[in-house]
Amino acid sequence: MPVYTAPTRDMQFILHEVLNVSASDTPGYAELESDFTRAVLEEAGKLASEVLSPLNPVGDSEGCHLENGVVRTPRGFKAAFDQVRMGGWTALDLPEEFGGQNMPYILGTAVGEMFSGANQAFTMYQGLTHGAASAILVHGTEEQKQTYLPKMANCDWTGTMNLTEPHCGTDLGLMRTKAEPQGDSSYRITGQKIFISAGEHDMAENIIHLVLARIPGGPEGIKGVSLFIVPKFLVNDDGSLGDRNGVTCGKIEEKMGIHGNSTCVMNYDGATGWLLGEEHKGMRAMFTMMNEARIGVGMQGLAQAEVAYQNALAYAKDRLQGRDVTGAKNPNGPADPLIVHPDIRRSLMDQKSFIEGARAFMLWGAELIDRSHRGGDEAAEGLISLMTPVIKGFLTDEGYDMTVRAQQVYGGHGYIEEWGMSQFTRDARIAMIYEGANGVQALDLVGRKLAQDGGKHVMAFFDLVKTFLKENEGNEALKVDFLDPLKAASKDLQAAGMFFMQNGMKNPNAALAGSYDFMHLFGHVCLGLMWARMARAAHAALAAGTSDEAFYKTKLATGRFYMKRRLPATALHLARIQSGAEPVMALEAEAF
Numbered sequence: 083m084p085v086y087t088a089p090t091r092d093m094q095f096i097l098h099e100v101l102n103v104s105a106s107d108t109p110g111y112a113e114l115e116s117d118f119t120r121a122v123l124e125e126a127g128k129l130a131s132e133v134l135s136p137l138n139p140v141g142d143s144e145g146c147h148l149e150n151g152v153v154r155t156p157r158g159f160k161a162a163f164d165q166v167r168m169g170g171w172t173a174l175d176l177p178e179e180f181g182g183q184n185m186p187y188i189l190g191t192a193v194g195e196m197f198s199g200a201n202q203a204f205t206m207y208q209g210l211t212h213g214a215a216s217a218i219l220v221h222g223t224e225e226q227k228q229t230y231l232p233k234m235a236n237c238d239w240t241g242t243m244n245l246t247e248p249h250c251g252t253d254l255g256l257m258r259t260k261a262e263p264q265g266d267s268s269y270r271i272t273g274q275k276i277f278i279s280a281g282e283h284d285m286a287e288n289i290i291h292l293v294l295a296r297i298p299g300g301p302e303g304i305k306g307v308s309l310f311i312v313p314k315f316l317v318n319d320d321g322s323l324g325d326r327n328g329v330t331c332g333k334i335e336e337k338m339g340i341h342g343n344s345t346c347v348m349n350y351d352g353a354t355g356w357l358l359g360e361e362h363k364g365m366r367a368m369f370t371m372m373n374e375a376r377i378g379v380g381m382q383g384l385a386q387a388e389v390a391y392q393n394a395l396a397y398a399k400d401r402l403q404g405r406d407v408t409g410a411k412n413p414n415g416p417a418d419p420l421i422v423h424p425d426i427r428r429s430l431m432d433q434k435s436f437i438e439g440a441r442a443f444m445l446w447g448a449e450l451i452d453r454s455h456r457g458g459d460e461a462a463e464g465l466i467s468l469m470t471p472v473i474k475g476f477l478t479d480e481g482y483d484m485t486v487r488a489q490q491v492y493g494g495h496g497y498i499e500e501w502g503m504s505q506f507t508r509d510a511r512i513a514m515i516y517e518g519a520n521g522v523q524a525l526d527l528v529g530r531k532l533a534q535d536g537g538k539h540v541m542a543f544f545d546l547v548k549t550f551l552k553e554n555e556g557n558e559a560l561k562v563d564f565l566d567p568l569k570a571a572s573k574d575l576q577a578a579g580m581f582f583m584q585n586g587m588k589n590p591n592a593a594l595a596g597s598y599d600f601m602h603l604f605g606h607v608c609l610g611l612m613w614a615r616m617a618r619a620a621h622a623a624l625a626a627g628t629s630d631e632a633f634y635k636t637k638l639a640t641g642r643f644y645m646k647r648r649l650p651a652t653a654l655h656l657a658r659i660q661s662g663a664e665p666v667m668a669l670e671a672e673a674f
Contacts, residue, residue: 084393084502086135088127088196089441091633094120096442099619100612101449103188108449109456110186119189126171126193130200133162138201141342142505146283148334153282153344159204163237163285171197172208173235176215180231186456191448194378195441199385202509203342207240207280209378213371214241214292218311221359221367229317230290239288239313243371244275244348252522255303261295261310261355271295271312271355274332274347277516281346282314282331288323289314291348292371293355300362309364310355328353339508372517373470377447379517380473383481384440386510390488390503391433398426398491420491428647429491433484435644438637439609440477442616447473464539468531469608475523476605478513485510524597527604528582540579547572547611554614559621563638564614567645571607574652578603578659585662595666596659603655610649613641 094116097103103114137158144156166172175190176182197205215234218226233239250256259273271293275281282289291312300306316324332347359367402417411418420426447469453462489496489503496503514520532540551569554560578600586593620634620641628634 086131086200086389088130090123090127093123093192096445100615108452126196130196134200137162141203145341146334146344151330155283155285156342160285167237172237176235181235186452188448188452195381195385198382199389202382203340206343208237210280211237211241213374216374217367217371220370239290240286241290242278242281244278244291244293246277248276259295261297269355271350271353273350276347278346278348279343281348283344294364306362307364308361309358309367311358312353312355340512375517376470376474379513380477381444382513383478384444386506387481387484388437390485390506394488394491429487431643433487435640436480436484439612439644442612443608468539471523471527472604475520475601479520482510482514524601527601528593528597563642564617564645567649568610568614571610571649571652574656575603575607578656581660591663591667595663599655599658603652606649606652613644617641
C-alpha cells in the first residue's frame with residue numbers, strides 16, 4: 083500500500099529561508115517563528131500520514147453510496163473527519179470570533195497540501211466548506227455570519243458550491259435554476275445542479291449549499307445570476323436545526339477518481355434560500371469562493387505529484403532491474419536498483435524539480451493573499467489575481483503529468499491497482515477540469531488578466547523578475563546556473579506578451595490560439611523565479627555554515643536541473659505562440 087510522508091523540512095525552508103515570513107510586516111506573520119510553524123506542520127503531517135493516508139485506498143475502493151436519500155461515506159471517513167474537526171484543523175485561518183484560529187492563510191496552505199497529498203477526496207469536504215465560509219464572511223449579512231460561520235468553521239456543518247447544470251458548465255449565462263421571492267426575504271429555489279462535490283454525506287449535521295439561480299425579471303445572461311444560501315436543514319432562530327429543506331441528492335456520479343468524495347446531482351424542489359450579497363451580482367460573491375477553490379485545486383496538482391513521487395522514489399531504490407552501464411552498483415545481487423539508470427533519474431528529477439518549485443510558487447501565492455487580505459496591499463491583490471489561472475492551470479497540468487511519470491517508474495506494476503499508483507493519476511486528473519477547465523484558465527489569463535487595470539499587474543511581475551536579477555547580478559554563484567536562464571525565460575514571456583499586444587486586437591484568435599502555451603510559459607517562468615530564490619537561500623546557508631549541507635547541495639542540484647532541462651520549454655511555447663492563429667484555425671469545422 084502506498085505511504086505518505088509530509089514534506090515539513092522543505093516547507094520550513096521555503097517559509098523561513100526563502101520567504102522569511104517571520105520578518106514580514108504582514109499582520110500575523112511575526113508569530114510565524116520557526117519553532118511554531120515546525121510544531122504545527124509536524125502535527126499536521128502526523129495526522130496526514132497516520133490517519134488520512136491509510137484511508138486513501140479505502141475511499142478509492144469503497145466509494146460513496148446513496149441509500150434512501152443519504153450518502154454513506156467510506157469506512158473510517160467519519161471518525162477521521164471528527165478527528166480533523168476536533169483538532170481545529172478546519173479553521174486555521176478563519177476569524178477567532180467565528181471559532182477559527184486566525185492564523186495566516188500561508189500556514190493553512192501548507193497544511194492543506196499535506197492533507198490533500200494524503201487523501202485528496204477526504205480533504206475536499208473541509209476544503210469546500212472553507213470556501214463557502216469565505217464567501218459568507220465577505221458577502222454575508224451580520225445575521226448570516228452569526229448563523230452559519232461558527233458551525234462551518236468547525237465543520238459541524240459543511241458547505242458546497244452549486245454552479246453547473248446539465249446543459250451549462252462554463253457558460254453560466256445559460257443557467258435555468260430560478261429563485262422566486264417570497265415576500266419575507268426568502269426565495270423559493272427550483273432547479274437541478276450537477277457535479278456538486280460533497281453535496282450530500284453523513285459526516286456533518288447540516289450542509290450549507292451556495293446556489294447560483296435567476297430571480298425572475300432579472301437581466302439576461304450572466305448579469306442576471308444571483309447567489310443564495312440554501313441549507314439542507316432549515317435553521318431556527320435559536321440556531322437549532324429545523325425542518326428538512328426541499329433539497330435532495332438525486333444520484334452520485336460514477337467517476338474516474340476521487341471516489342471517496344460524493345459528487346452529487348442536487349435537486350432543488352421549492353427549497354427555501356436567502357440571498358447572499360446583492361441581487362443579480364451572484365458571480366461577484368461566487369468568485370470569492372471560486373478563486374479560493376482554484377488556488378486549492380492548483381495545490382491538489384502539487385500534492386498528488388508529491389505523494390506519487392515519494393512512492394516512485396522508494397520503488398526505484400528497491401526494485402532490481404538490469405545493470406548500470408558504467409558498472410554494477412549492486413554486485414552481490416542479481417541486478418541493480420532502477421534508480422541507477424539515467425532515464426529513471428531523468429523522470430525522478432522532472433518530478434522532484436517540479437514539486438519543489440511548485441511548492442515555493444504555491445506558498446508565495448499564499449503570501450500574496452495574506453498581504454492582500456491582512457495588510458490591504460492592492461499590488462499583492464492584483465498580482466495574485468494575475469497568478470490564479472497560472473497556479474490552477476499550470477500546476478494541475480504539470481502535477482498530473484508528474485503522477486503519470488511516477489506511475490511509469492513502476493513499469494507494469496504501475497498499471498496494477500494493488501500498487502496504488504493508478505489512484506494518484508486518476509485523482510489528479512480531475513484537477514485539470516473542475517473549478518474552470520484549464521483551457522478556460524488560459525483564456526482568462528490572456529483574455530482578461532493580462533489587460534486588467536491597464537496591464538499593470540503583469541508589468542509588476544516583469545519588474546519583480548528584473549529587480550531580482552539586478553539585486554543579484556554580482557552573485558557569481560547564481561549567474562550561469564540560475565540568473566541567465568531566468569533572464570532568457572523572462573524575455574520569452576515578454577516577447578509573447580508583445581505578440582498578443584501587436585496582433586490580438588486585429589485578430590483575437592491570434593492571442594487565444596496561443597493562450598494555453600502562454601499559461602505554461604508563464605508557469606515555467608514563475609517556477610524559474612522560485613528556483614532562483616531558493617538557490618540564493620541555499621548558497622547563503624552553505625556560506626554561513628550549516629549542519630545540513632546535504633539538504634542545500636541537493637536543493638542546488640535539483641534547481642540546476644530545472645533551469646537546464648525544464649525552463650528552456652519557454653522557447654518552444656513562444657515559437658508556438660508566434661505562429662499565430664493560422665495553423666490552429668486552418669481547417670473548416672467540416673474538415674475535422
